[in-house]
Amino acid sequence: MSAAYALAAAVFEKLEGAARRLFGADNRVVAMIDGALPDAHIRALNHRRSKLVRAVLWQLAGLVTGTLEVWLALMLLGHPVPLWHALAIESLTQAARNVALFVPAGLGVQEAVVMLLGQALGMDAQVSLALALVKRAREILFGVPALLSWQWVELRRWRRGCAREAENA
Known part of the structure; x- marks a missing residue:
């Protein structure tokens, strides 16, 4: 070491x-x-090894969750794959998105990688595209409400600040 x-x-x-x-x-x-x-x-x-270990464990949890998402989505799409195929798709998709950090939300990058890996692993193009869209839909389903709630909280905070300034004036 x-x-x-x-x-x-x-x-x-x-x-x-x-x-x-x-x-x-x-x-x-x-x-x-x-x-x-x-x-x-x-x-x-x-x-700070304990914090470093926690960060690695969170990353690992995200990878496992994403792998299970890919595996379940493909099973529900009628194209079950071994868990290691799902792991390959998820890990290489995350790697490509991290490399292409200059592309907002990895738009197009994630889809291209899923399509290429899916076809390399023997999936039809339609199944690969459907998987890419399922992954993107999850981001939209959770991301948009999170952004809207954040804006709502910030708007309330801004209004309270304006009200305090009006009282003090």
Whole structure:
């Protein structure tokens, strides 16, 4: 464990040094790099192991839940698959969405990955597309009410603030 930690230590400082050698120390972009800061944050995270373990467990719970969602959706669509197929679809879909973080809500990315993986695992294109739409529908079903309730709470808070300002004026 300590050997792996020693190898990974100061990764960003090493990258900063490589950038300085490649582009020169007087380069404006290189001058803005502070490799020690992310390394310090990583070391701080490593010292809070209980929080790190909890975060990993939450991520694992999300992956398991998503896998069960894919498995159940495909079973209800009349195309049962082994659990490991569902795990492959869910994990690679999440990976693709994380890589394409610049695409809002992964629109199109998630659907393309589900279509490709579904066909690679022997599913019909219609079943793959239906699965992609089921996954998107879940996001809409839970996301829209959550956003609306958040706006409602913020509107109430704003109105209370306006009422207090009117009383104080």
